[in-house]
Every structure is written in structure tokens, then in C-alpha cells.
Amino acid sequence: MSGPRRALLLAGHGSQLDARSGEAVRAHARRLAASGAFDEVLTGFWKEEPALARALDGCRADDVVIVPAFMAEGYFVNEVVPAELGLDGPLTRRGGRMLRLARPLGAHPLLAEAVAARALEAGAAADGAVFVLGHGHPRDPRSARAVRAQVGRIRATGRFARVEAVFTDQAPRADAIPALADGRAATVVPFFAAGGWHVGRAAAAIPANARLAAPAGAHALATDALAALAREAARG
Amino acid sequence: MNGRACEAIAAGRAFSFGEIDVAFGEGRVTLTGPRPGRAPRTLDATVEALRRHVRFDDRGRYRPLSGARTLPGGWRITLPARLAGAALEAVYPLAALHQAQAAAGTLRVAPFAETAARQRGRYRAAGELDAAGRDLARATLCGGCARTPVWAGESASAEAIPCPEACGPLLALCREAARWRAEPPPPAPPDGGVPFAAFETPGNELRETLLLSLSRAPSAMARG
Numbered sequence: 380m381s382g383p384r385r386a387l388l389l390a391g392h393g394s395q396l397d398a399r400s401g402e403a404v405r406a407h408a409r410r411l412a413a414s415g416a417f418d419e420v421l422t423g424f425w426k427e428e429p430a431l432a433r434a435l436d437g438c439r440a441d442d443v444v445i446v447p448a449f450m451a452e453g454y455f456v457n458e459v460v461p462a463e464l465g466l467d468g469p470l471t472r473r474g475g476r477m478l479r480l481a482r483p484l485g486a487h488p489l490l491a492e493a494v495a496a497r498a499l500e501a502g503a504a505a506d507g508a509v510f511v512l513g514h515g516h517p518r519d520p521r522s523a524r525a526v527r528a529q530v531g532r533i534r535a536t537g538r539f540a541r542v543e544a545v546f547t548d549q550a551p552r553a554d555a556i557p558a559l560a561d562g563r564a565a566t567v568v569p570f571f572a573a574g575g576w577h578v579g580r581a582a583a584a585i586p587a588n589a590r591l592a593a594p595a596g597a598h599a600l601a602t603d604a605l606a607a608l609a610r611e612a613a614r615g
Numbered sequence: 616m617n618g619r620a621c622e623a624i625a626a627g628r629a630f631s632f633g634e635i636d637v638a639f640g641e642g643r644v645t646l647t648g649p650r651p652g653r654a655p656r657t658l659d660a661t662v663e664a665l666r667r668h669v670r671f672d673d674r675g676r677y678r679p680l681s682g683a684r685t686l687p688g689g690w691r692i693t694l695p696a697r698l699a700g701a702a703l704e705a706v707y708p709l710a711a712l713h714q715a716q717a718a719a720g721t722l723r724v725a726p727f728a729e730t731a732a733r734q735r736g737r738y739r740a741a742g743e744l745d746a747a748g749r750d751l752a753r754a755t756l757c758g759g760c761a762r763t764p765v766w767a768g769e770s771a772s773a774e775a776i777p778c779p780e781a782c783g784p785l786l787a788l789c790r791e792a793a794r795w796r797a798e799p800p801p802p803a804p805p806d807g808g809v810p811f812a813a814f815e816t817p818g819n820e821l822r823e824t825l826l827l828s829l830s831r832a833p834s835a836m837a838r839g
């Protein structure tokens with residue numbers, strides 16, 4: 380006898396202006412679909428197709444886990460995603476279906492591993508300084524909190540001489556990197572879910588002699604983090 | 616699943632869908648893009664190659680609106696017939712499903728007011744655009760789209776692709792139009808190099824078309 384059909388929906392930002400924005404989420408979805416852990420793996424975007432509000436139109440599962448491919452709790456995870464999907468909270472029962480909203484990608488400890496892996500890919504050495512570049516928000520501390528939590532985890536491994544958080548939208552910003560690096564070679568890892576406009580803007584702001592890594596949220600370890608967050612939400 | 620596209624796929628029968636033609640033979644499906652010419656380029660035989668190809672128009676501009684009649688021309692792709700549905704999905708996400716749901720009477724249609732009420736932050740302004748302005752925005756964007764906006768009351772034939780809900784680019788255009796109603800910006804010459812959905816950028820083709828339409832049809836409020 381087969382159990383209830385289970386679906387995973389990755390909720391991403393996407394963009395109407397930048398073709399790269401949704402690609403990481405699609406790559407995660409392809410890897411998760413290949414893993415066979417879910418009967419259906421779907422994607423839905425706020426600013427791309429398929430639209431979040433329509434992502435479940437063809438879904439036949441009784442149990443759906445929605446994992447926001449966002450780096451922190453905040454406006455998108457707490458307002459946009461629930462509004463677009465008509466969610467009541469972490470658990471929504473609708474038409475005989477259970478919809479479970481997981482924690483966002485950036486909250487999972489595996490993202491610290493993804494940041495470290497990105498830094499090493501970009502050439503960071505043990506005696507170097509790694510900067511985790513997050514979005515931040517001048518009035519909402521949740522974005523910075525998620526970045527600092529991952530910075531704490533990487534520091535605890537002792538892999539790099541220095542690990543610091545910098546932000547695009549709050550202090551300390553990328554222009555603080557030379558002072559914070561204190562003469563060490565600097566590697567900047569964008570704590571973003573995907574490449575695109577934000578990462579491009581961040582790249583323009585970092586010092587010329589700093590290495591820029593690929594975004595942590597697009598790493599294959601982030602796929603594992605999404606799967607773990609889905610399992611966590613499925614357990615309830 | 617019923618719906619013309621799904622039925623044709625199940626029967627292995629040729630059909631047209633939006634801007635593409637679909638044909639079957641020897642266990643394979645061939646999708647042909649617009650303006651194939653004598654020797655259309657053959658894409659790599661994967662659904663992902665197709666999806667990536669149709670993300671950009673002939674000028675290399677990103678296509679955030681899958682239904683926009685701006686598919687690149689001169690290509691074809693042949694895949695195992697079992698991938699026909701996935702290939703359609705790569706070009707027109709959810710379109711075959713919505714067509715089938717419309718045929719079955721189960722398509723969930725959301726009126727504009729419902730979609731606008733759900734918007735957050737700066738997209739809330741989309742709902743503030745007057746009805747005449749919204750009609751002009753719809754004519755500007757949906758007029759060049761392969762989907763039929765049934766959410767606006769238009770009827771869709773069985774072959775058409777029904778659109779059940781105002782899309783993101785339309786909401787973005789309505790948001791800008793609501794601002795333009797209050798303070799109309801000067802027109803600029805249309806510039807095909809401006810991104811498709813960069814409605815805030817002077818020269819954006821849809822922006823300039825809509826600005827002209829709005830100037831000819833002042834809102835009821837503006838007329839006093």
C-alpha cells in the first residue's frame with residue numbers, strides 16, 4: 380500500500396529583469412527531483428514563472444512542504460510567501476491537503492559549510508580573512524542575524540584566521556573590508572540564494588584586491604540544506 | 616487529462632501551441648519555433664536546453680513573460696515523445712495544465728482585484744490604478760501575449776492558452792501606471808535595447824506604448 384503523496388515546493392524570489400535569479404532554485408529542484416525523496420518537486424517564484432500563487436495548480440500531493448529559498452526570515456518568508464500561497468502559518472490544511480512551511484534556506488547550519496566551500500573554491504587560505512556578505516536591513520534585524528549565526532559557525536571550525544559579516548544594506552558594509560581584513564587576503568562570499576542583481580551590486584562594492592566567491596545559496600550543499608529543512612518540516 | 620494539447624500529446628497528433636508547432640513521429644516529438652526558415656537550428660536534445668533557449672529573444676533580451684510573442688525564431692528540437700509535456704512546460708509553464716483545467720471546468724480564475732489585494736509593499740499600488748488605466752495596461756501587455764486573459768473576462772477557445780490570473784509583469788506595469796497617472800513622465804523614443812520588463816526605464820517599449828495610451832485616455836479622476 381502506498382502512503383500519501385508528498386510534494387516539495389521550493390519558493391524562490393526570481394526576477395523580471397535578471398535571467399540568472401531563478402537558476403539556482405531550478406538547479407536545486409532538479410537535484411532534489413533526481414534524489415527521488417519526493418513524489419513531486421515543484422518551483423514557484425515571486426517574480427518569475429511559474430508564479431508562486433499558481434505553483435500548486437497541478438500538484439496531486441496530499442502533503443506539501445514549502446521551503447523558502449531565501450536566506451533569512453523576514454518580509455519574503457513571513458509575508459510574501461504566505462500571502463501568495465494563502466498560508467495560515469507553519470501549518471495550513473486546505474481541501475484535504477496539508478501545507479507545511481519550512482524554515483528558510485539561510486537558517487540551516489549546512490549553509491556555513493556552503494560558505495566555507497565557496498571561500499575555498501575562490502582560493503581562501505587558512506591564514507586569510509573570509510567575509511560573509513549578506514543583505515541586511517536597517518530596520519529588520521533578522522537578515523543580519525542569519526548571517527551572523529553562520530559566521531559564528533564558521534569561526535568555530537577555526538578554518539580561517541578571520542571570519543566577519545558585512546552587508547549591502549546596513550553597516551558594516553563592504554567598504555569596511557580592508558580595515559577588518561587587517562592585512563590578510565580577503566575572500567568575500569555572498570550570502571545570497573542566487574547570482575543576479577544583488578550579487579552584481581555587491582561585487583561592484585568590494586575592494587579590487589578581494590576575491591569574490593560564488594553565492595553560498597547556489598552551492599550543492601544548499602540543496603542538502605533544502606532537503607534537510609523539508610524533512611524537518613515534514614516531521615512537524 | 617483533457618485539453619487540446621494534452622489530448623494531442625496522448626494521441627501523438629500534431630498541434631500548434633502559442634508560437635510553437637509540435638509534431639510526432641517514430642516515438643519522438645519535434646517542437647519548432649517561430650520563423651523556422653529553410654534550415655532551423657537544431658537545439659541539443661534536452662528539455663533543459665530548450666528551456667534555456669527560450670529564456671531570451673532574438674535580440675538576446677531576457678524573456679520574463681513566457682507567453683510574450685517574442686520567442687526566438689529559427690530553431691527546432693527533437694526529443695523522445697514521452698518528454699512532449701515537459702517540453703511544453705519548459706516553453707509555457709502551466710499552460711497545458713490550465714488549458715486542461717479550463718476544458719474540465721476546474722480552472723481557478725482569480726479576478727484582478729483578488730490578485731491586487733494580495734500584493735505587499737510597493738506592489739500594492741498596482742491595485743490603485745483606475746479601471747480604464749488597468750484596461751490599457753492589459754491591452755498593452757496581454758495584447759502581445761500567447762495566453763488569453765480569462766481573469767479579465769475574455770473567453771478562450773479550446774485551442775487557446777487560458778491565463779487565470781494577472782501575471783507579475785502586468786502587476787508591475789499597473790504599479791508604474793498608477794504613478795504615471797499622478798505624475799505623467801515625458802515620453803521617450805522606444806528603445807528595443809531596454810529590458811522587456813524595465814517599466815521604470817524611459818524607452819522601454821511597453822512603457823512608451825502605455826504612456827501614449829494613457830495620455831489619450833485620462834482617468835475619470837483626472838477629468839474631474
Ligand code: SF4
Nearest residue numbers: 757760762778781782
Ligand atoms: S496577464 Fe496577460 S500578459 Fe500576463 S500572462 Fe496573462 S495574458 Fe499574458
